[in-house]
Amino acid sequence: MNLLLLTPRDHLHDDQWRIADRRARHMRQILALQPGDWLAAGILNGDMGRAECLHDDGTAITVQFTPEESPPPPLPLTLILGLPRPKMLKRILIDATSLGVKRIVLLNSYKVDKSYWQTPELKNELLLHKLLLGLEQARDTVLPDLILARRFRPFMEDDLPSLCADSHCLIGHPGAPALSIPATLSDPVTLAIGPEGGWTPYESEMFMAAGFTGFSLGRRVLRVETAVPTLISRIVSLP
Amino acid sequence: MNLLLLTPRDHLHDDQWRIADRRARHMRQILALQPGDWLAAGILNGDMGRAECLHDDGTAITVQFTPEESPPPPLPLTLILGLPRPKMLKRILIDATSLGVKRIVLLNSYKVDKSYWQTPELKNELLLHKLLLGLEQARDTVLPDLILARRFRPFMEDDLPSLCADSHCLIGHPGAPALSIPATLSDPVTLAIGPEGGWTPYESEMFMAAGFTGFSLGRRVLRVETAVPTLISRIVSLP
Secondary structure, three states: OOEEOOHHHEEEEEOOEEHHHHHHHHHHHHOOOOOOOOOEEEEEOOOOOEEEEEEEOOEEEEEEEEEEOOOOOOEEEEEEEEEEHHHHHHHHHHHHHHHEEEEEEEEOOOOOHHHHHOOOOHHHHHHHHHHHHHHHHHOOOOOEEEEEEEHHHHHHHHHHHHOOOOEEEEEEOOOOOOOOOOOOOOHHHHHHHHHHOOOHHHHHHHHHHHHOEEOOOOOOOOOOOHHHHHHHHHHHHOO | OOOOEEOOOOEEEEEEEEEEEHHHHHHHHHHHOOOOOOOEEEEOOOOOEEEEEEEEEEOOOOEEEEEOOOOOEEEEEEEEEOOHHHHHHHHHHHHHHOOOOOEEEEEOOOOOOOOHHHHHHHHHHHHHHHHHHHHHOOOOOOOOEEEEEOHHHHHHHHHHHHHHOEEEEEOOOOOOOOOOOOOEEOOOOOEEEEOOOOOHHHHHHHHHHHHOOOOOOOOOOOHHHHHHHHHHHHHHHOO
16 A cells, blocks of 8 residues: 545544554554654545654544645556456556546457356446545555446447547457558557457457557567556556 | 466476366366367476367376567566465466566565564465466466565665666655656566555654665555555556
């Protein structure tokens, strides 16, 4: 926890906030904070700064927050993913969030096992928790939009055109030709990464028809969870 | 398993190999291969090609291997890592290997928990297994060199100079200034990534004295396992 994220339900009054749950345990047990100590903090979707510990009643810790700066700039990238297997989803959402991605679409695909859509991991509260972990890790406050697109074709026809308007549209796919990737773009990018096994030819063609350019990283086949940071880092300008 | 890796102990005679263990189970249960079917294969540290299934005696599957091409080119990068926590080590070794890194150093650091060096995960056989998984994933045959450096200062003084000779030497560290990273180098690179919490000032200074340039990715703090593919992809020329 590199940042204490303050959410509306924590707000007491004025600049005072009351922190319970795992964050308070972390502040006590890992950081061993005492009254008067401070830690990096930020208001969800708001400013960042520092929180001074005022007192701990054993149930919750009251802190005083002083804003100091804006959150780091977002990454100009929309990430569209074939829904990953549940045990990989956590890692991928934390990674993408910590890298600064602000819009993530989890999309159905022919090669996505139907059971993945039934997993408890897709409950709103658990998804939100993963995004918060990514923000805490990276010291960011701006929650990404997360879109669950359970039907491929309606998403492609009704939602994708506005999502990817005015952006470079790229589809990573081991089956695509090994085009050279436009390195470190600073314009907005929409990046689609298939599920394990890749998009089907039909799915790839739908992306191409929507204006996407296919590429691969050459002969190597990467796991989706490796491909996400590798491709994001390769394509957009990190600071 | 995107590639069947053939090791010396599998060799029967001439172009015939006998596959047991988890690889045979994968060929039976996941790929459902029958006599006459083939799959992508490669000889450990040798050529890649295809293996045709000849027969399955229930214990092992005999295949005939035909070489067709060289393995993909290696990444010109030596990766030096503060020894990661055991549960992250597997992911990091698979990621680095699948990206084509051919030399990985696991280095002690002040912030590496001493217990990490005692973990069963560091047994040779288990480390080898992770590297093999990375090769199978990426369709590569060339095993990385893996160096365990249990003492920081002797490694820095005795081993590092020859390891990093004639390469760009970079040390990623959240505490370092946010220099712009030399994007997509095609010359050899030696990249040092600290443990959770980063290198100590003393350790960073030893790297600097050895010719390393410090950099960070800006304000965001990434988990080590996210930083590895992110930095590798950002620094060296992937195809």
